[in-house]
Amino acid sequence: MAKLRRTMLYVPGNNAGMIKDAHIYRSDSVMFDLEDAVSVNEKDTARFLVFKALKTLDYEGIETVVRINSIESGFGEEDVKAIVRAKPDVIRLPKTETADDIHEIESLIEREEKNCGYETGTVALMAAIESPLGVLNAYSIATASKRLIGIALGAEDYVTCLKTTRSPGGTELLFARSQILNAARAAGIYALDTVYSDLNNEEGFINEIKHIKQLGFDGKSIITPRQIEPVHRIFAPTEKEIEYARKTIEGIREAEKKKSGVISVDGKMVDKPFVERAERILELAKASGVLKDEKEGEND
Amino acid sequence: MNNPEESLFIKNPDERTLIIIKQLLEENSLTYEPDIEETLLINIEGEAAATGSISGNVLKCIAVNDKFKNRNLTGNLLTQLISREYQKGNTDLFLFTKPGNREIFRQLGFYPVHEIRDNVVLMENNPSGLTGYVERLIRETEEKKAEGKRIGCIVVNCNPVTNGHLYLIEKASSESDILHLFVVEEDRSVFPFSVRYNLVREATQHIKNIVLHSGSNYIISNSTFPSYFIKDTKTIVDLHARLDLGIFSEKIAPALGINKRFAGDEPLCPVTSNYNRFMSEILPSKGIEFEIIKRLENEGEPVSASRVRNLLVSGDYEGIKRIVPEATYNFLVSEKGNRIKEILEQRKGR
Amino acid sequence: MKIVKTGMAGTLESSDVMITVRDNNGKGIEIHLQSIVEKQFGNQIRKVVQNFLERFSVEEGLIQINDRGALDCTIEARLAAAVYRAAGKSDYDWENL
Numbered sequence: 001m002a003k004l005r006r007t008m009l010y011v012p013g014n015n016a017g018m019i020k021d022a023h024i025y026r027s028d029s030v031m032f033d034l035e036d037a038v039s040v041n042e043k044d045t046a047r048f049l050v051f052k053a054l055k056t057l058d059y060e061g062i063e064t065v066v067r068i069n070s071i072e073s074g075f076g077e078e079d080v081k082a083i084v085r086a087k088p089d090v091i092r093l094p095k096t097e098t099a100d101d102i103h104e105i106e107s108l109i110e111r112e113e114k115n116c117g118y119e120t121g122t123v124a125l126m127a128a129i130e131s132p133l134g135v136l137n138a139y140s141i142a143t144a145s146k147r148l149i150g151i152a153l154g155a156e157d158y159v160t161c162l163k164t165t166r167s168p169g170g171t172e173l174l175f176a177r178s179q180i181l182n183a184a185r186a187a188g189i190y191a192l193d194t195v196y197s198d199l200n201n202e203e204g205f206i207n208e209i210k211h212i213k214q215l216g217f218d219g220k221s222i223i224t225p226r227q228i229e230p231v232h233r234i235f236a237p238t239e240k241e242i243e244y245a246r247k248t249i250e251g252i253r254e255a256e257k258k259k260s261g262v263i264s265v266d267g268k269m270v271d272k273p274f275v276e277r278a279e280r281i282l283e284l285a286k287a288s289g290v291l292k293d294e295k296e297g298e299n300d
Numbered sequence: 301m302n303n304p305e306e307s308l309f310i311k312n313p314d315e316r317t318l319i320i321i322k323q324l325l326e327e328n329s330l331t332y333e334p335d336i337e338e339t340l341l342i343n344i345e346g347e348a349a350a351t352g353s354i355s356g357n358v359l360k361c362i363a364v365n366d367k368f369k370n371r372n373l374t375g376n377l378l379t380q381l382i383s384r385e386y387q388k389g390n391t392d393l394f395l396f397t398k399p400g401n402r403e404i405f406r407q408l409g410f411y412p413v414h415e416i417r418d419n420v421v422l423m424e425n426n427p428s429g430l431t432g433y434v435e436r437l438i439r440e441t442e443e444k445k446a447e448g449k450r451i452g453c454i455v456v457n458c459n460p461v462t463n464g465h466l467y468l469i470e471k472a473s474s475e476s477d478i479l480h481l482f483v484v485e486e487d488r489s490v491f492p493f494s495v496r497y498n499l500v501r502e503a504t505q506h507i508k509n510i511v512l513h514s515g516s517n518y519i520i521s522n523s524t525f526p527s528y529f530i531k532d533t534k535t536i537v538d539l540h541a542r543l544d545l546g547i548f549s550e551k552i553a554p555a556l557g558i559n560k561r562f563a564g565d566e567p568l569c570p571v572t573s574n575y576n577r578f579m580s581e582i583l584p585s586k587g588i589e590f591e592i593i594k595r596l597e598n599e600g601e602p603v604s605a606s607r608v609r610n611l612l613v614s615g616d617y618e619g620i621k622r623i624v625p626e627a628t629y630n631f632l633v634s635e636k637g638n639r640i641k642e643i644l645e646q647r648k649g650r
Numbered sequence: 651m652k653i654v655k656t657g658m659a660g661t662l663e664s665s666d667v668m669i670t671v672r673d674n675n676g677k678g679i680e681i682h683l684q685s686i687v688e689k690q691f692g693n694q695i696r697k698v699v700q701n702f703l704e705r706f707s708v709e710e711g712l713i714q715i716n717d718r719g720a721l722d723c724t725i726e727a728r729l730a731a732a733v734y735r736a737a738g739k740s741d742y743d744w745e746n747l
Contacts, residue, residue, distance in 0.1 A: 014661075015663070015666075016660075016661070016663065016665050016666035016667075016720060016721075016724045017663060017664055017665035017666060019724075020665050020721055020724070021665075041383070041387060044659075044731055044734070044735070044740070045659045045660070045727075045728070045731040048659075048727040048728070048730050048731045048747070049724065049727040049728070049731075051727065051744070051747065052723040052724065052726055052727035052730075052747075053723055053724075053727075055723070056721075056722070056723035057721075057723065078740075078742065081742070081744055082742065082744050085744045085745070116745075199304070372662075372663065372664055372718075374662075375661070375662035375663055375664070375718065376661075376662070376663060378662055379661040379662045379663065379668065382658070382668075383658075386656075386658055391655075391656035391658070391670075391672075392656075406684070407684060407686070407716075408662050408716065409662070409668060409670075409684055409714065409716035425670070425714075426672065426714075427682045427712065427714055428672075428674075428680075428712060432675065435675075
């Protein structure tokens with residue numbers, strides 16, 4: 001069953017208390033940030049802190065992601081050396097603009113995996129796209145490496161490049177979101193949405209979650225544990241959806257038993273995409289606590 | 301983590317910000333001090349929650365809004381102030397606080413240096429700061445292999461050293477078996493510390509019973525004695541003088557066995573004469589004799605460093621030659637001396 | 651590693667530790683510990699610190715630890731950063747860290 005990535009919680013890389021407790025809020029992933037959340041003077045201390053935490057602490061199965069600094073910042077290469085060795089699930093590269101950016105980081109990761117004696121591909125990669133050029137190159141970025149598990153939109157820099165600002169409706173992001181989503185789907189990887197930073201506007205946040213869910217995103221980056229619940233709630237399937245998904249799966253089993261290639265639910269024919277969607281809905285339902293599965297303890 | 305908290309370092313606060321800072325300080329019975337270089341203000345949801353300031357290597361005017369007392373804001377504030385100081389290259393830090401807060405700051409990594417009961421406590425972040433300095437003084441004294449019972453002390457700034465200083469030092473040395481000579485280290489004078497120190501060393505080479513020391517952070521420095529260095533003040537703050545002399549008489553003098561302190565009389569500078577008055581009040585009560593030596597005069601005027609600086613600006617090297625030791629004269633006519641002349645000219649021009 | 655200047659890392663926030671490493675004027679290793687959990691964990695913290703110093707051949711230094719309830723891994727991370735800063739080095743030995 002596919003991994004859920006509805007919520008990726010940002011954790012400032014130099015905040016010992018938050019790093020220690022990052023997993024207790026049960027977001028789908030935690031993302032330790034060595035980049036924008038850490039001032040230039042503290043890049044070294046944050047790197048040590050995240051390195052030791054990853055090596056020592058048990059995040060109880062929650063996916064660990066580290067946002068490293070870009071290579072050109074001068075901090076990225078050392079970040080890769082430390083972080084690959086500490087073996088998080090995913091490294092997230094910021095400000096990705098071209099497929100070459102991915103090739104560059106991939107070769108660094110691969111070199112470090114060799115140095116550490118890890119199997120090649122141990123650490124997965126995720127790319128954040130934060131500029132008009134990156135958005136235009138979304139598909140070539142998304143297909144640049146087998147390591148890539150997803151691409152994400154980083155909207156703050158992007159809207160500035162567009163010479164606009166973020167609006168509640170998100171009109172200005174529609175193209176980038178659609179392009180990134182489409183590229184991710186074409187490449188068969190995850191599509192993740194940007195952060196929503198106006199903490200005082202709950203209604204705006206809810207609307208944005210509904211919007212990106214409808215577009216097809218797998219989830220979004222979040223900046224506080226308070227944002228986990230609304231995302232999970234909105235991504236949770238409705239009873240009707242669950243019921244239909246159940247019947248679809250039952251239909252498959254039935255068809256398999258009969259060795260029949262045709263599946264029908266409520267008298268209507270369904271085919272492969274329906275089955276995939278049904279599986280996803282049931283998985284979401286299980287993760288959202290809406291549905292208790294018979295098969296307990298299944299972990300990705 | 302869900303209260304929007306913002307921290308700002310402010311160099312020259314505008315009127316509104318200054319009122320906010322002063323109000324927070326007043327609520328904690330503190331005042332905004334004139335030598336503050338930079339102030340950190342932490343706001344929580346738009347309200348001033350905590351403030352602290354930096355002056356050189358000293359943290360001061362630290363206050364937390366009662367409303368936000370239980371959020372470890374002191375720790376947050378201190379972390380930011382300390383990091384700021386480290387970025388500036390200041391790693392040996394001091395702070396002033398009320399004795400009631402001593403334990404809070406002790407838990408945050410500061411060690412008491414000296415306390416004026418019911419009033420103020422000076423703390424430092426280096427666990428072997430003052431003790432390390434005292435150990436160094438003892439080492440410097442042992443190297444000199446000086447012995448005797450009459451152990452004198454004199455503290456000089458020497459900006460730069462003149463025949464007036466030399467007269468004072470010679471007189472004090474003649475009345476002592478050992479004379480500890482401290483040169484003020486605080487770099488607030490036009491002649492940098494290294495220049496002042498080296499000129500004093502050269503000018504006093506002929507006096508055999510002198511042990512020369514740098515004043516460090518513990519003898520008339522901005523850390524122990526901020527009001528000494530605040531421009532345009534005519535008087536020094538009583539508390540600062542008591543702190544400075546408390547450290548001297550309780551920590552430094554006993555370690556070296558100093559039983560007498562000398563000073564030049566000071567008809568011109570109100571700050572120094574004020575300090576002399578404090579010494580005459582405080583030192584004898586701590587078992588240290590205090591003697592003021594009358595200044596050397598030349599052509600009816602006291603021989604002072606300020607007079608040398610004035611002559612330097614007017615380019616009267618002959619006049620200078622008559623009132624300074626050879627080392628000072630040689631320095632003043634050198635290229636480095638000329639640069640100091642230019643700095644003085646610029647200041648005068650303003 | 652040789653301590654050549656004062657290096658500091660960490661914060662005084664809860665669950666963190668501020669560690670300062672200074673030259674100790676030829677007097678070997680000296681550890682000053684201040685901790686909100688000193689009674690229960692003082693010895694453990696000292697052990698973590700001494701262990702690290704041995705592993706990285708730090709033979710001389712005044713180590714000041716101001717602990718606000720940090721985990722061992724946080725103490726090691728802050729100590730490592732402070733030691734590297736105080737040694738003026740950035741050739742990090744990730745394999746042994």
